[in-house]
Amino acid sequence: MEPAEIIEQYEKNRPFYANGGGLTVTGGEPLMQPDFLIELFTLAKEKNIHTCIDSSGIAFNPRSEAFMTKLDRLMSLTDLVMLDIKHIDPEKHKELTLQPNENILKFAAYLNEKHVDMWIRHVVVPGITDDDKYLFDLGYFIGQFGNLKALDVLPYHTMGEKKYESLGMEYKLKGVPPMNQDKLLEKKKVILEGLKKRRAEAV
Secondary structure (H helix, E strand, O other): OOHHHHHHHHHHHHHHOHHHOOEEEOOOOHHHOHHHHHHHHHHHHHOOOOEEEEEOOOOOOOOOHHHHHHHHHHHOOOOEEEEEOOOOOHHHHHHHHOOOOHHHHHHHHHHHHOOOEEEEEEEEOOOOOOOHHHHHHHHHHHOOOOOEEEEEEEEOOOHHHHHHHHOOOOOOOOOOOOOOHHHHHHHHHHHHHHHHHHHHHHO
């Protein structure tokens, strides 16, 4: 579907959206298609439609002048970025995702510099991302950003396991139990403690 077709479909359904609604692009990784998003969000802004990108930040590449030029343009059209930080520790992030987190964290700082509202999302996985030290460090890291508008601390669930099995693929978290809701609230408090400490130091 082309950007103009998406906007046309949105306009048809606008009366059903609460408070006018908005567009959220997700993936895969939306930042892999900056040209498409620029076209889509340009049309959206002409119609006064709220724009949001749901991203892992993995595509952020500050070393590429061409990418950054497009990203600067895209961010001028973006109202909110929902950024998924899977692990704050570089080595633990590599173990979990096989990818470094350096550019993901730099992307968070970039969004702050560009004054683009940011919504951090973090999934708590028992035995993997539930260590209080790293949760505190995550809170301390995001506590520096003035553009932080929300924090989602989400429980790991096992719904993906059967999907992987049906596709004949190995599920790397097989056997990991779902996150207990009461424990999840405790872990969110740890993140908020780190966040508050960072903000207190800035006063």
